[in-house]
Amino acid sequence: MTPASQASSAPSAAQTAPALSVRDLRKTYAGSAGNKGVPALKGVSLDVAPGDFFALLGPNGAGKSTLIGIVSSLVNLSEGSVSIFGVDLARQREAAMRLIGLVPQELNFNMFEKPVDILVNYAGFYGVPREEALRRAEVELKRAQLWEKATVMSRTLSGGMKRRLMIARAMMTQPRLLILDEPTAGVDIEIRRGMWKTLKEINAAGTTIILTTHYLEEAESLCRNLAIIDRGRIVEQGPMKALLAKLDVEGFLLDIDGTLPASLPAIDGTTLIATDDHTLDIEMPRAMDLNRVFAALGDAGIRVRSMRTKSNRLEELFVRLTGENAQDSTSQTPPEQVA
Numbered sequence: 001m002t003p004a005s006q007a008s009s010a011p012s013a014a015q016t017a018p019a020l021s022v023r024d025l026r027k028t029y030a031g032s033a034g035n036k037g038v039p040a041l042k043g044v045s046l047d048v049a050p051g052d053f054f055a056l057l058g059p060n061g062a063g064k065s066t067l068i069g070i071v072s073s074l075v076n077l078s079e080g081s082v083s084i085f086g087v088d089l090a091r092q093r094e095a096a097m098r099l100i101g102l103v104p105q106e107l108n109f110n111m112f113e114k115p116v117d118i119l120v121n122y123a124g125f126y127g128v129p130r131e132e133a134l135r136r137a138e139v140e141l142k143r144a145q146l147w148e149k150a151t152v153m154s155r156t157l158s159g160g161m162k163r164r165l166m167i168a169r170a171m172m173t174q175p176r177l178l179i180l181d182e183p184t185a186g187v188d189i190e191i192r193r194g195m196w197k198t199l200k201e202i203n204a205a206g207t208t209i210i211l212t213t214h215y216l217e218e219a220e221s222l223c224r225n226l227a228i229i230d231r232g233r234i235v236e237q238g239p240m241k242a243l244l245a246k247l248d249v250e251g252f253l254l255d256i257d258g259t260l261p262a263s264l265p266a267i268d269g270t271t272l273i274a275t276d277d278h279t280l281d282i283e284m285p286r287a288m289d290l291n292r293v294f295a296a297l298g299d300a301g302i303r304v305r306s307m308r309t310k311s312n313r314l315e316e317l318f319v320r321l322t323g324e325n326a327q328d329s330t331s332q333t334p335p336e337q338v339a
């Protein structure tokens with residue numbers, strides 16, 4: 001049975017079941033003799049809705065790859081259960097696997113093959129007839145902006161093109177769930193943007209996407225929902241927006257034209273402090289309209305000349321949630337902040 005017919009003949013329960021459901025997942029890697037082993041996952045539960053674009057965010061060593069490895073059957077779980085669109089991984093492993101496409105972090109295709117051959121051969125391995133595979137390869141290469149490069153030697157592709165080829169290859173089996181493990185770790189911002197575009201298109205066309213990342217901004221710009229994992233535990237999960245609102249306030253420093261009046265206006269929901277006679281420190285709910293704040297200040301005769309953000313709220317949230325363990329990853333400045 002081809003993945004296409006598999007998807008269309010899936011039982012109705014699988015249409016409404018979560019794309020991924022993980023219950024109390026535990027994994028302890030075997031230790032060397034006399035050593036009791038490394039606990040990598042300590043009871044992880046999460047659900048990803050069909051159609052979602054979901055981020056699993058966490059610092060290095062948090063357990064992201066272990067979780068992805070278990071879901072994609074590369075790593076054996078110690079305890080717990082996993083189901084994919086209602087298909088239990090332990091009981092119906094092959095059926096569950098047919099629903100998943102995996103993009104590993106490392107480039108792992110043959111650099112001496114042509115993109116179109118890489119895609120068609122991959123699909124062939126999963127039982128897709130050649131004619132159908134050629135048709136799909138055209139669709140996927142076009143979506144990955146690689147159609148012009150279909151027949152060049154893959155090693156001549158740019159870094160970004162190679163990464164998009166990895167995505168196109170995973171899409172050849174028409175997975176309902178696409179999983180990417182740190183797809184953009186260590187790649188520059190141009191390449192990341194190109195991948196984000198391709199991923200957004202894939203998601204818009206109906207494929208559920210889960211990606212792991214330790215780039216906060218990546219999760220924010222791509223994902224609707226996320227879980228933050230740290231030291232083998234989910235420390236936070238929910239809609240991206242709700243999570244950001246949790247931090248609820250963001251702070252700005254406003255430079256004022258002239259000098260501030262002796263008494264500052266009261267603006268509902270905000271805290272205003274004059275740090276000197278021409279600088280205002282304002283804390284306000286993230287959701288609050290800045291124009292309203294400017295208007296209220298204007299009514300009080302205060303003109304704002306310029307403003308600065310006091311801190312990176314996402315970074316702050318991340319550090320707060322994951323403690324000192326997060327230092328490793330948050331101190332690695334993402335390439336876009338370098339550029």
Ligand SMILES: Nc1ncnc2c1ncn2[C@@H]1O[C@H](COP(=O)(O)OP(=O)(O)O)[C@@H](O)[C@H]1O
Nearest residue numbers: 029038040058059060061062063064065066067
């Ligand atoms: N094959 C393995 N054998 C032993 N320990 C491992 C293995 N893979 C990962 N670990 C350990 O499990 C923990 C989680 O690792 P991993 O899932 O790779 O985290 P992440 O992908 O979030 O960086 C780490 O402490 C790591 O050292």
Ligand SMILES: [Mg+2]
Nearest residue numbers: 064065066182
């Ligand atoms: Mg990893």
